[in-house]
Amino acid sequence: MRQSTISMPSAWGRNAAHRYFAGDGDTLVVLFPGLAYSCDLPLLHYAAQCALEHRHSVLQLEYGFQSARTSFNPGDLNILLYECKHAVDQIRDKYRQLIFISKSLGTLVAGQIGEMQGGTGVRQLFVTPVDDTLPYIESMECTVIYGTGDPLFSRASVQAAEKAGKALLCPVEGADHALALGSVEESLRVLRETCVLYDRFFAG
Numbered sequence: 001m002r003q004s005t006i007s008m009p010s011a012w013g014r015n016a017a018h019r020y021f022a023g024d025g026d027t028l029v030v031l032f033p034g035l036a037y038s039c040d041l042p043l044l045h046y047a048a049q050c051a052l053e054h055r056h057s058v059l060q061l062e063y064g065f066q067s068a069r070t071s072f073n074p075g076d077l078n079i080l081l082y083e084c085k086h087a088v089d090q091i092r093d094k095y096r097q098l099i100f101i102s103k104s105l106g107t108l109v110a111g112q113i114g115e116m117q118g119g120t121g122v123r124q125l126f127v128t129p130v131d132d133t134l135p136y137i138e139s140m141e142c143t144v145i146y147g148t149g150d151p152l153f154s155r156a157s158v159q160a161a162e163k164a165g166k167a168l169l170c171p172v173e174g175a176d177h178a179l180a181l182g183s184v185e186e187s188l189r190v191l192r193e194t195c196v197l198y199d200r201f202f203a204g
Contacts, residue, residue: 010064019060026096027056032106050198098122111136138164147175
């Protein structure tokens with residue numbers, strides 16, 4: 001496994017440093033972080049580790065506003081989309097299959113970029129999506145892991161996703177937007193169960 005950094009200029013005034021782990025297979029897994037949830041944090045760190053165990057290449061995205069240590073303005077979403085797609089495009093041609101794993105804000109970005117790629121050309125795993133991601137969950141085959149206690153993915157969105165019938169929905173009872181519960185022990189149990197779901201996703 002060869003590790004490198006793809007450094008690219010960003011509209012936020014700082015280069016975004018995307019970590020790239022290049023394997024020998026034909027599948028690239030792209031990780032889209034959350035607003036304040038980087039690829040170093042548990043849900044995405046272990047998603048990357050599981051992907052590597054399955055011998056996939058991994059691209060861990062860093063948003064320009066994260067690199068610049070500044071806040072994100074929703075009006076800049078199109079800029080974020082462009083920069084993320086541009087990063088993926090640097091290595092896209094090396095791979096037959098794309099897998100997107102995304103968290104929170106990243107689910108909206110991954111959904112839109114997946115649609116740009118033609119929808120069916122990308123396998124999507126949405127982790128704790130937001131309500132605005134619902135159109136992509138409704139329109140494409142995907143897996144969704146969410147907490148039933150997460151206010152950012154409402155019961156109405158869950159019901160709409162169930163009705164559309166495209167997504168494999170994996171609820172975590174009582175968990176919040178970080179898939180955390182009331183104690184460290186319970187939260188670690190959820191993290192372990194989430195890693196099992198990752199493994200099944202990659203094996204599928």
